[in-house]
Amino acid sequence: MPPLSLYVHIPWCIKKCPYCDFNSHAVKDGAPEAAYIDALLRDLTEDVRRYRITRPIHSIFIGGGTPSLFSPEAFDRLLEGIANQLQLSDAIEITLEANPGTFESQKFAEFRALGINRLSIGIQSFDDKFLQALGRVHSSNEALRSVDIAQQSGFDNLNLDLMFGLPGANKDSAVNDIRTAISLAPAHISFYQLTLEPNTYFHRFPPKLPNDELIFAAQKDCQALLAAHGYAQYEISAYSRPGRQCRHNLNYWQFGDYLGIGAGAHGKISLALPENIVRTFKPRGPEQYLADTHRQGGVQAIDRQELPLEFVMNRLRLKQGFTLDAFTETTGLVSAALEPGLSGNCRQNLLIRQDNRYFCSEKGWDFLDTVLQNFIT
Incomplete structure (x- = not known):
């Protein structure tokens, strides 16, 4: 059987960005942490039972939304519950997605102490003009501060998310963002083009984007700059220092298996090759997911x-x-x-x-x- 990973989806964020087509929901009166952790662990119990999981887990990715809104206490209970149900590899990679607007020194030091050993920080740009155009809740100063806090908290495996082809950008805009990112010496940089996805605010009310020629030229200039500083492109939008590829995402792209728990989470499980490889999916709505996680969702075999x-x-x-x-x-x-x-x-x-x-x-x-x-x- 292929290697097995675990994806955990936490659907709440501070504010829904106008370009975002992920299953995320702006939090109003605080996310129901305790109830959601309970639901996640029930969901995992059902998947382990249904698919008779005995293989070790090589990576865990906690995505969203903005998972860093949750407290260290919530993640302590989540990770303990996962370890009680699954065999974890000795060198497991545990990634947490984080928004620069949620960074506190003590909080992230506690995240690191729990065994979370990789952070993926949603920077998108280091320019306040573009951050405002993208509807981000953080500033360029907060972006820089988040990286400093992460490094001071003991995270040496950092990914910075950056976008190009932004509204009002010129050829130098993306290059300036990449130069700033490189100066911070992260282990990994994700660099992808802004696209106007269906069912987003930007799709209904499209901003004026640079032309295709400018976008392509900026992408090529940034790729050359990344390569010159030791960031090898190993996937369409992923660049890393040697040996620092995201192991969790590599498992996706290598057609490995993964359990998916949480509102709207998807999974892929090989039960028998080739006649019984299935895709799994959970209810998208947080309220529906919280109400009945152990019986909702579905399974579809891959023909x-x-x-x-x-x-x-x-x-x-x-x-x-x-x-x-x-x-x-x-x-x-x-x-x-x-x-x-x-x-x-x-x-x-x-x-x-x-x-x-x-x-x-x-x-x-x-x-x-x-x-x-x-x-x-």
Whole structure:
């Protein structure tokens, strides 16, 4: 069976950002911490029982929303409850997403003492003009302060989230943000383009964005700057120091398995290859989730004809691509199931084969949608 991770979703945040399409809800009178931790642990108990989980957990990712709104006491109870039900690997990676507007020295020192050993900080930009345009609740000074507090609290494994293609940006805007991020010496930088997703405020009332040529040029300049400072791109929007890739997200992209608990959380579990690989999902609404977590949600089997596309959609996000052995090991299918997409993409110079490994060419990397389209039968 593939490696197994755990995703925990905490849906509340201080304010709903106009570009955000995640399952997040602005908190009004305080989040129901105790009741939600109870619900998460009931949810986990049901998943462990239903899917007969005995494999060790290699990573935990606590996302949102803004999980850093919760107290250290809440996470202490959550992590203890998880450890009571699951076998945790000795070198487990535990990531917590955090908003710069929620940082307090004592609080984050306690997070670190609980065993949370990786922070992902949603900076988005170090420029107040762009932070205001994005509807963020923090300032550039708070962004800088959050990194300092994290490092002083003992977190040496930091990810900084940054966006490019922002309203009113010029070619130098993203480069300035990347320069600032590099100066703070995080282990990892996530750098992705602002997109206007359906069911968001920005989709209904679109801001004026830079043209595609400017966005592409800024992206290339930033990628060169990151590479020059030792941040290797290993995924479409992820750059890291050597050995500091996000192990949890790598498991997603390598088509590994993961339990998903919390309001709106999704999971993927391999019960038998290839005929019984399932997607799981939980109720999106926090109120519905709190009311009946152990019986709500659903399960959907992945049709074996869809497995090749599901596999390449994930693996080709990675610079290293995949081997045919990896395809067979995670899907249970023979490599012929990848044809004619594999050979067709190679003929078009969208994929490269090297030492029995397939990965995107520079052209394929820029036109990944075309690459994937060739795998649709």
